[in-house]
Amino acid sequence: MSDKKRFHKPGSLQPNIEDILQWNDLPADAFEPATSEEKENFIQDRRSVSYWKDAWRRLRKNTVAMVALVIIILLAIFAFVGPAVVPYTYKQQIRGSEALHPWHYSLEDQEKINAYMEEHSGAGKLSPDEAVEQARKEAEAKGTTLSRVDEAKIRAKANVSQQQASDNEEKVTEADAVKALGIKHSMFGYSNKELQKKAEGEKVFPHVFGTDDQGRDIMVRVMVGARVSIIVGVCAALLVLIIGALYGSISGYCGGMVDTVMQRIVEIIYSIPEMLIILLLSATLKPALEQFQNSGDGILQSLVTLLGPNLISMFIAFGLLYWVTMSRIIRGQILQLKQQEYVTAARALGAKGGRIITKHLLPNCIGQIVTTTFLQIPSAIFLESFLSFLGVGVSAPLTSLGSMCSEALSGLTTYPYRLFIPAVILSVMILSLNLFGDGLRDALDPKLKK
Secondary structure (H helix, E strand, C coil), X not given: CCHHHHHCCCCCCCCCHHHHHCHHHCCCCCCCCCCHHHHHHCCCCCCCCCHHHHHHHHHHCCHHXXXXXXXXXXXXXXXXXXXXXXXXXCCCCCCCCCCCCCEECCHHHHHHHHHHHHHCCHHHCCCHHHHHHHHHHHXXXXXXXXXXXXXXXXXXXXXXXXXXXXXCHHHCCHHHHHHHHCCCCEECECCHXXXXXXXXXXXXXXXXXXXXXXXXXXXXXXXXXXXHHHHHHHHHHHHHHHHHHHHHHHHHHHCHHHHHHHHHHHHHHHCCCHHHHHHHHHHHHHHHHHHHHCCCCCHHHHHHHHHHHHHHHHHHHHHHCCCHHHHHHXXXXXXXXXXXXXXXXXXXXXXXXXXXHHHHHHHHHHHHHHHXXXXXXXXXXXXXXXXXXXXXXXXXXXXXXXXXXXXXXXXXXXCCHHHHHHHHHHHHHHHHHHHHHHHHHHHHCHHHCC
């Protein structure tokens, strides 16, 4: 049978191969290797990219995630670089700069405010004897004398005026004086002593967020508080990653009775109230940690003193309880991947279970691992801030955003900015981390590729 009859049957839809290839029209050098110049001029439809490059390309298209990333970077610079720029420390008490606002008035305006407050308070009113004495001097200057009737009238008028000022003394505030005089404030906080130094040409670093009642700069304390929150969040997320990935991968790979027992343990841990465990650990460990602090002056003792029993209890709770979600996610991915052909091939070549998990299974779960770990950071930050707000977080003099919010509650009506500033920074930090985590999940999930 000829080639034509072999490839083209009567009534068949298959076309003749000679009609497709048109052998007679091909040039003589059609099957010769391409030259280097032809290879360079060849246009590829799409350049081959790695997994991470493709994820970064997808992430850059997510405007919300990129804006959140920029905010996270700015907050990190604010928290870690800012304290090195400001000449104050978070626990330094600046004498003469207590309870400053994030704005200030000039020396001339301050004198006007003080004069107005004295004028409308009992301190600015003359006593009856002082009023009579002043009237006598004015009369002598004019060459006249005061009668007893005139002195009695002056005494009565001074008594009434002083009584009215005493009744209204508590109602006259600095805000009332500023409003009555129409004085405008300037940005950043300075004390009168610092304003005097500025007037003399000396450089003084401003209190951008003001100071608290002890004269501590609020901006530096916010920077250190943000740093503590970020460090706690990252360390807790890494702790959850290590324990959860190890536990979940072993449970998913082994399967059978091992998986059943390990998952029952996870369900038991899920039923334990985390907050109660943290409080119990804090109360139990406090005496032992205090004894350890007094046992020497080593690095570990200094670290325990810096963190305090509450923060150490929080890390222990993360290591005991908060890894269960991560382990379940990793277990689910391992159960799917361990049926793949490359895992079977690795077993056939004699690879042990540990090598298969570390070299084949976990690298193929990297998207879920990175996303879950990153989303654990805002959860840990919120928990630390909540505990510090309740007074069972970081120990003084170390500060955090939650403890600053708690301290500001007592002066909420007088100094509301002391609460709003750390609360806004904490909210923006958690929101940005969550938004970027969602964008990272979309970028690393292969099922969402377009």
